[in-house]
Amino acid sequence: MRRSLLPAVVLCLAALAACGPDGAPPPREAATTADPWAHLPDLPLAERDGPVVVWTGAEVLAIGGDIGEACPPSADCARPNEAAADGAALDPATRAWRPIADAPRPVPAYSPRALVGAELFVVVDRAVLVYDLAADRWTTLPRRIDSWYQPVADGDRLVLLSGSDENGARPDLVWTPATKTWSELPDDPLGPSFDRSAVSTPRGLVLGAHELVADPGAGANPSYVEAALLDRATGGWRTFGPSGQLGAPWAVVGDRLIGLSLDSSDGGGDPPGDYGRPVPFGGRLDLATGAWSPLPDPPPPPAAGTGSWPVFALDGGPLVAGSGYLYDDATARWREVPRPAHGPARPGPAVWAGDTLVVVTGQDDGRDWPGVRTNEVWSWTPAAP
Numbered sequence: 552m553r554r555s556l557l558p559a560v561v562l563c564l565a566a567l568a569a570c571g572p573d574g575a576p577p578p579r580e581a582a583t584t585a586d587p588w589a590h591l592p593d594l595p596l597a598e599r600d601g602p603v604v605v606w607t608g609a610e611v612l613a614i615g616g617d618i619g620e621a622c623p624p625s626a627d628c629a630r631p632n633e634a635a636a637d638g639a640a641l642d643p644a645t646r647a648w649r650p651i652a653d654a655p656r657p658v659p660a661y662s663p664r665a666l667v668g669a670e671l672f673v674v675v676d677r678a679v680l681v682y683d684l685a686a687d688r689w690t691t692l693p694r695r696i697d698s699w700y701q702p703v704a705d706g707d708r709l710v711l712l713s714g715s716d717e718n719g720a721r722p723d724l725v726w727t728p729a730t731k732t733w734s735e736l737p738d739d740p741l742g743p744s745f746d747r748s749a750v751s752t753p754r755g756l757v758l759g760a761h762e763l764v765a766d767p768g769a770g771a772n773p774s775y776v777e778a779a780l781l782d783r784a785t786g787g788w789r790t791f792g793p794s795g796q797l798g799a800p801w802a803v804v805g806d807r808l809i810g811l812s813l814d815s816s817d818g819g820g821d822p823p824g825d826y827g828r829p830v831p832f833g834g835r836l837d838l839a840t841g842a843w844s845p846l847p848d849p850p851p852p853p854a855a856g857t858g859s860w861p862v863f864a865l866d867g868g869p870l871v872a873g874s875g876y877l878y879d880d881a882t883a884r885w886r887e888v889p890r891p892a893h894g895p896a897r898p899g900p901a902v903w904a905g906d907t908l909v910v911v912t913g914q915d916d917g918r919d920w921p922g923v924r925t926n927e928v929w930s931w932t933p934a935a936p
Contacts, residue, residue: 586889586891586892587889587931587932587933588889588891588892588894588929588930588931589929589930589931590891590893590894590927590928590929591641591643591646591909591928591929591930592641592646592647592648592928593925593926593927593928594613594639594641594648594911594912594926594928595639595648595650595926596613596635596637596638596639596926597618597635597637598618598912598924598925598926599615599616599617599618599635599660599912599924599926600616600617600632600660600899600912600914600924601616601617601659601660601661601899601900601912602614602615602616602635602638602658602660602899602900602911602912603615603616603638603658603661603662603664603673603900604899604900604901604902604909604911605664605666605671605902606866606902606903606904606905606909607640607666607671607684609642610640610641610642610643611640611641611643611902611904611909611911612638612639612640612641612651612671612682613638613639613640613641613911613912614637614638614651614654614658614673614682615634615635615636615637615638615654615657615658615659615660615662615673616634616635616658616659616660616912617632617633617634617635617659617660618632618633618634618635619632619633619634620632620633632659632660633657634657634658634659634660635657635658636653636654636655636656636657636658637650637653637654638650638651638652638653638654639651641909641911641928643904643907643909643930651682651687652682652687652688652689653689654673654675654680654682654689655680655689655690655691656675656678656680657675658673658675658680659675661900662674662675663701663702664702665702665703665704665709666704667704667707667708667709667728668707668728669683669684669685670682670683670684670728671684672692672702672704672709672726673702674696674700674701674702674711676698677695677696677697677698678691678692678695678696679691679692679694679696679702679711679726692726694733696711696724697713697721699713699714699715699718699721700712700713700714700721700724701714701748701749703749703750703751703756704751705749705751705756705783706751706783707727707728707729708725708726708727708728709725709726709727709728710723710724710725710736710749710756711723711724711725711726712747712748712749712758713747714745714746714747714748715744715745715746715747715763716743716744716745716747716763717745717763720743722735722736723735723736723739724736736756736781737781737786737787737788739758739779739781739788740779740788740790741758741760741762741777741779741790742762742763743762743763744760744761744762744763744777745760745761745763746759746760746761746776746798747759747760748760748800748801750801750803750808751803752780752803752806752808752838753806754780754782754806754838754839755780755781755782755783756780756781756783757778757779757780757781757801757808757836757838758778758779758780758781759776759777759778759798759801760776760777760778761774761775761776761777761798762774762777770818770825771818771825771826771827772826773797773816773818773826773830774797775793775794775795775796775797775798776794776796776797776798776810777790777791777794778790778791778794778808778836779791780838789841791836791841791843792841792843793843794834794836794843795830795831795834795843795845796810796830796831796832796833796834796843796845797815797816797830797831797832798810798832799811799812799832799833799834800865801836801865802865802866802867802871803866804868804869804871804880804881805880806837806838806839807835807836807837807838807880808835808836808838809833809835809846809871809878809880810832810833810834810835810836810846811833811846811865811871811872811873811874811876811878812831812832812833812873812874813833813846813849813850813851813852813874813876814831814832814833814852814874815829815830815831815832816829816830816832817829817830818830831845831846831849833845833846833849833874834846835880846878847883848883848885849885850876850885850887852874852875853874853875853876853887857887858889858890859875859876859887859888859889859890860875860888860889860890860891860894860898861873861874861875861888861897861898862875862888862898862901862908862910863900863901864901864902864903864908866902866903867903867906867908868903868906869881870903870906870933872888872901872903872908875887875888876888877933886933891929894913894927894929895913895914895915895923895925895927896913896914896915896916897913897914897915898910898913898929899911899912899913899914900912904930906932906933907930907931907932908930908931908932908933909928909929909930910928910929910930911928912924912925912926912927912928913925913927
């Protein structure tokens with residue numbers, strides 16, 4: 552049993568700040584007093600939590616999600632929620648929703664998904680569901696997979712990545728829709744590992760993982776994230792040096808990977824902690840140079856009651872949303888994400904629809920938990936910095 556790498560103490564990363572070319576830290580941008588959010592028509596389905604939300608290039612899809620008795624935050628509920636199989640598509644230009652075909656089985660909240668060309672792949676339990684955008688039709692891949700596998704879109708193919716080697720190594724699978732064939736990724740050089748994830752970049756598929764040791768995260772040595780890049784043409788791997796980061800989900804911005812997390816951990820225990828210092832979860836990896844670096848001039852995590860909205864959306868191009876901020880890596884600027892004036896307290900899943908951030912569903916404060924769900928939909932097109 553491995554120790555969780557969730558931070559025991561949340562600390563400011565200002566000590567790791569990087570300055571701009573003139574030696575001064577890049578400016579931060581506060582949210583304006585005017586509400587930048589637009590309230591779009593509500594999702595026209597039963598109220599739910601965590602639908603699978605995807606931008607197809609023309610529409611925002613919202614599929615499934617939990618519709619049963621809701622579980623309060625931080626509670627340990629006895630049974631999982633009932634999930635929905637229905638879905639709808641939103642055209643942001645016309646602000647109109649339309650129904651889409653029901654999935655062949657219920658899709659639980661926040662089910663992992665990947666869009667490859669005109670097909671959406673959603674992993675539910677041990678099945679891979681496939682939604683054909685043009686035909687509005689669902690099928691299921693003729694292969695059962697282990698529940699550890701996570702879908703990753705890599706060009707014109709689907710990679711099913713094994714999330715951990717803790718119960719034995721499993722091959723990373725590849726499904727090529729054009730030929731309807733299965734293959735396997737070449738063995739990676741990181742060795743036995745856990746918390747394995749991958750992201751597709753213009754330079755190749757990048758694998759991130761933590762070394763599988765007896766008690767990762769314990770003692771004085773942090774379990775840093777490691778990375779390797781797979782060259783699609785040669786099938787060869789390139790590794791990178793020590794990261795100095797505990798790891799966060801990556802966004803691809805040009806030749807950089809951005810792990811947008813403002814949290815850190817000292818390893819727990821009495822101050823200054825087992826590590827003797829705060830170690831950041833987030834940071835950057837430059838694929839061209841192979842250099843790891845901290846997030847530049849990171850702001851402190853937003854305090855409760857400040858009005859920031861913890862929207863999470865990575866695949867937006869130049870802007871990344873997370874930890875209550877928008878981050879622009881080209882300018883190293885941070886901008887707080889404000890809560891809509893009449894929006895729910897907690898945002899649901901979000902996606903970048905071009906340069907517009909779209910949030911589908913949310914949760915509001917209330918006396919009984921089934922009553923806090925909302926199917927509200929909000930959009931924001933941030934102005935250029």
